[in-house]
Amino acid sequence: MQWETDMMQVQYRLYYLIGKDSDVFQREKDATDRALVGNSLTAAGPEHLTVITGTHTGNIRLAVELRRDEPDPPGPQWEAAVDVSLYSTSGRLWLSEWAGELIDTAGNLAHAGSGWYRVRVQARGRDRGAAQGTVQAWVEEHLLSIWPAPPDCDKVHRVTDAFGLHYYDPQRPAASPAYPADALPWAIRTDNAGIRAWAEQLGYDAQGQDRIVAAIHAASLGKPPAEPPP
Missing domain, CATH: 2.60.34.30 (Competence, DNA-entry nuclease inhibitor, ComJ)
Incomplete structure (x- = not known):
């Protein structure tokens, strides 16, 4: 020890x-x-x-x-x-x-x-x-x-x-790791400045990551929508 x-x-x-x-x-x-x-x-x-x-x-x-x-x-x-x-x-x-x-x-x-x-x-x-x-x-x-x-x-x-x-529910899915800005997998796959700006706006908690990744997939990793995901 x-x-x-x-x-x-x-x-x-x-x-x-x-x-x-x-x-x-x-x-x-x-x-x-x-x-x-x-x-x-x-x-x-x-x-x-x-x-x-x-x-x-x-x-x-x-x-x-x-x-x-x-x-x-x-x-x-x-x-x-x-x-x-x-x-x-x-x-x-x-x-x-x-x-x-x-x-x-x-x-x-x-x-x-x-x-x-x-x-x-x-x-x-x-x-x-x-x-x-x-x-x-x-x-x-x-x-x-x-x-x-x-x-x-x-x-x-x-x-x-x-x-x-009292708090733990084994039926809930396991939480994903929280990535920093320079370690997010999507940041490695694209240099799109708009996507990086969304990350700054939404933060890097799990919910923010899910929203960003969903937007990237919807935009085929190169054509982001005009506004950040709701």
């Missing part, structure tokens, strides 16, 4: 991984909303990852491991376990508390430089954390595993805690 602590401070049931140029509060709401209507545990975007805890305020136990490849399947002790893809544009990725306080002792977690990473978030004790709300000594434990890997959809290994099951 590269790093661990019994005093990872969470507030409003949140903590983060953030990149060098990430604005925590700008990205927080989008990622939190996507997590709560998705896998219940985590969601990522360019230079950012949000993790949902059961504990509202106080300390959790957190361990971080940096890997070259995918770890073994999650052990049965973990009540929730989810893999997501995260793109680091800066090659810098830091553990952060809710208020933006970086945990320098954990070091730079983008250990392979800029590019795509897979992050597995594993949690247990979220029900105890939710029941107590505010804690001093930890009752909830998380493990983050981070390794370089191509982008892929979210992979839910399991969600068995009551807190997670």
Whole structure:
């Protein structure tokens, strides 16, 4: 294990991984909303990852491991376990508390430089954390595993805690990875300035990507409509 602590401070049931140029509060709401209507545990975007805890305020136990490849399947002790893809544009990725306080002792977690990473978030004790709300000594434990890997959809290994099951619906399709501007597949296939302008206007969340890609397909990758898609 590269790093661990019994005093990872969470507030409003949140903590983060953030990149060098990430604005925590700008990205927080989008990622939190996507997590709560998705896998219940985590969601990522360019230079950012949000993790949902059961504990509202106080300390959790957190361990971080940096890997070259995918770890073994999650052990049965973990009540929730989810893999997501995260793109680091800066090659810098830091553990952060809710208020933006970086945990320098954990070091730079983008250990392979800029590019795509897979992050597995594993949690247990979220029900105890939710029941107590505010804690001093930890009752909830998380493990983050981070390794370089191509982008892929979210992979839910399991969600068995009551807190997670309140939000998680296994019938929903797995969320797609959130691409940064210079990594979107459509941006590689076309240099159309209008399409790039739409991307700036719509942003790079999953909904924006779907709208942009749909417009490109409708326009046969070269003849975009006069207006951005509704």
